[in-house]
Amino acid sequence: MGIPKLLLAVGLACGLAAGTGAHPAAAKEWKTIRFGMDASYAPFESVNQKGEIVGFEVDYARAICAKLEAACTFQNQDWDGIIPSLLSSKFDVIFSSMNITDARKARVIFSDVYYATSPVFVGQASGKSKDISPAALKGKSIGTQSSTIHANFLEKFYPDSDIKLYPTQDEPNLDLASGRLDYVVGDVLVEEDFVKTKGNGCCTVLSEIKRVPAIHGPGVGAAFRPGDTDLQAMFNKAIAELDADGTYATLQKKYFTIDIRGK
Amino acid sequence: MDALHGLLGFVFNAELLSQYGWRLLSGVRITAEVVLLSCSIGFVLAYPICRARMSRNPLLWGPAAAYIAVFRGTPLLCQLYLVYYGAGEVRPWLTGAGVWWFFRDAFYCCILAFSLNTAAYQAEILRGALGSVARGQREAAAALGLSPYRAARHVVWPQAFLAALRPLGNELILVIKASALAAIVTLLDLMGQTRLIFARTFDFSVYLYAALIYLAATEGIRRLWSRMERAASKHVRPVELPRAAVPARRGGMPIRSAEYMPPG
Numbered sequence: 001m002g003i004p005k006l007l008l009a010v011g012l013a014c015g016l017a018a019g020t021g022a023h024p025a026a027a028k029e030w031k032t033i034r035f036g037m038d039a040s041y042a043p044f045e046s047v048n049q050k051g052e053i054v055g056f057e058v059d060y061a062r063a064i065c066a067k068l069e070a071a072c073t074f075q076n077q078d079w080d081g082i083i084p085s086l087l088s089s090k091f092d093v094i095f096s097s098m099n100i101t102d103a104r105k106a107r108v109i110f111s112d113v114y115y116a117t118s119p120v121f122v123g124q125a126s127g128k129s130k131d132i133s134p135a136a137l138k139g140k141s142i143g144t145q146s147s148t149i150h151a152n153f154l155e156k157f158y159p160d161s162d163i164k165l166y167p168t169q170d171e172p173n174l175d176l177a178s179g180r181l182d183y184v185v186g187d188v189l190v191e192e193d194f195v196k197t198k199g200n201g202c203c204t205v206l207s208e209i210k211r212v213p214a215i216h217g218p219g220v221g222a223a224f225r226p227g228d229t230d231l232q233a234m235f236n237k238a239i240a241e242l243d244a245d246g247t248y249a250t251l252q253k254k255y256f257t258i259d260i261r262g263k
Numbered sequence: 264m265d266a267l268h269g270l271l272g273f274v275f276n277a278e279l280l281s282q283y284g285w286r287l288l289s290g291v292r293i294t295a296e297v298v299l300l301s302c303s304i305g306f307v308l309a310y311p312i313c314r315a316r317m318s319r320n321p322l323l324w325g326p327a328a329a330y331i332a333v334f335r336g337t338p339l340l341c342q343l344y345l346v347y348y349g350a351g352e353v354r355p356w357l358t359g360a361g362v363w364w365f366f367r368d369a370f371y372c373c374i375l376a377f378s379l380n381t382a383a384y385q386a387e388i389l390r391g392a393l394g395s396v397a398r399g400q401r402e403a404a405a406a407l408g409l410s411p412y413r414a415a416r417h418v419v420w421p422q423a424f425l426a427a428l429r430p431l432g433n434e435l436i437l438v439i440k441a442s443a444l445a446a447i448v449t450l451l452d453l454m455g456q457t458r459l460i461f462a463r464t465f466d467f468s469v470y471l472y473a474a475l476i477y478l479a480a481t482e483g484i485r486r487l488w489s490r491m492e493r494a495a496s497k498h499v500r501p502v503e504l505p506r507a508a509v510p511a512r513r514g515g516m517p518i519r520s521a522e523y524m525p526p527g
Contacts (some may be wrong), residue, residue, distance in 0.1 A: 051339060080458055080461070080462065083465060084467070103463070103465065104465075106465065107465050114266070127414060143449070146458060146459065146462055147458075147462035152463075164369075164449040165455075165459065166449060167447060171348075174348055175351060175352070178348075178350070178351025178352065178354050179351075179354055179363075179367070180351060180367050217269075
């Protein structure tokens with residue numbers, strides 16, 4: 001292939017990419033709402049043995065759909081590509097424990113916060129020190145999922161540690177269990193779930209990280225395309241209604257022993 | 264015009280490049296290290312595997328054929344996961360064997376997985392190349408009384424090298440592209456850095472830069488290989504004689520029959 005043809009091909013590819021990014025601006029009836037989730041985040045969303053996506057956020061999403069009298073569908077989506085997939089209309093909502101941050105707000109719009117939990121450090125069960133200050137963790141390997149508030153937090157406050165970034169949260173957990181990592185940072189509920197169910201006594205939750213507003217934001221919200229303000233308003237209404245009628249409280253009791261509503 | 268301006272802004276994002284350019288460069292360095300190390304180790308492994316595969320002894324060709332079938336017949340991603348996370352599963356055993364330090368490091372795991380994979384492909388390339396040398400060449404070398412080493416060194420290998428050159432170049436290009444998988448096991452190679460920059464900026468053009476860097480690397484190798492092939496195949500290409508070497512055509516006149524003296 002000659003250079004001119006090559007350039008043409010690259011140009012066409014870019015043009016196609018730009019074309020699929022456009023979303024019809026016309027208002028639509030939301031008869032079906034397609035949810036995008038990275039289902040490697042138990043107990044919020046994970047794939048069960050039958051291949052279905054299950055978890056707290058799935059149940060909560062169904063409750064929202066019931067309020068909106070719309071049908072729900074769920075799609076499993078790789079975390080790193082979850083915002084581009086939303087923007088190119090692969091689905092309509094990101095409902096996947098996405099914390100509301102300024103960097104993300106530049107690309108998508110968020111619903112009100114529907115839960116807020118703390119990040120934690122997890123360490124080797126054999127480790128003696130509970131100290132997780134940046135000075136104590138200098139030169140230690142710390143793993144977490146890439147494109148997350150945890151990754152941003154580590155890069156900002158632990159520049160002298162060896163930070164390893166993974167496509168999903170399951171993978172740093174595996175590497176912590178195998179001893180390849182000294183520490184993992186993740187959401188408290190996800191990490192407690194891991195330590196209890198799959199950890200086999202390898203690891204222990206050390207201490208909670210106080211949320212830094214500039215990095216962690218106010219909490220988790222549903223993310224929509226910037227044009228879908230109608231859907232955003234519908235979700236906010238449903239979230240408030242589910243708080244008021246006690247559905248949220250019932251649902252979270254099914255999954256958690258602590259209150260995650262963050263109000 | 265606006266669209267054109269937008270496209271140009273997308274392609275030449277000076278802010279992105281000045282802020283993250285060094286990250287892309289450090290990614291290029293890691294990618295280059297992974298590719299060069301894996302391909303070299305793979306090449307060293309490929310020759311004995313190839314000889315074993317060509318042997319008539321079933322104890323040699325059996326395992327070699329199985330090795331090649333397994334590494335060519337399964338996805339590289341699967342092999343990388345088996346090496347990386349598989350090693351994590353059998354850590355006590357590896358610690359006991361004193362090799363856990365090697366498997367603990369994502370870089371070494373990548374080198375191991377990529378080397379084993381490319382060795383299988385390169386062994387098949389070498390086998391094809393050695394097989395392509397006509398049997399008569401070996402027989403002629405033997406008839407001239409050349410030792411087996413000299414026959415290989417001066418007759419078989421030069422011809423096999425020429426046959427292997429292009430497929431080996433293609434394999435190098437494939438390894439460059441496959442090396443992007445290293446990003447999945449935390450290595451910050453070109454792809455890893457690209458994903459990281461994208462996670463921070465949500466700017467798609469960084470993937471375009473990465474694609475252009477990979478393209479430049481593979482295109483450079485393609486051109487280098489064409490030159491190497493030209494240089495190595497001088498003796499088998501039809502030669503264009505320089506003008507001075509064709510005196511008979513001077514003045515457009517054909518060779519006169521009087522000058523031609525048939526024997527006898």
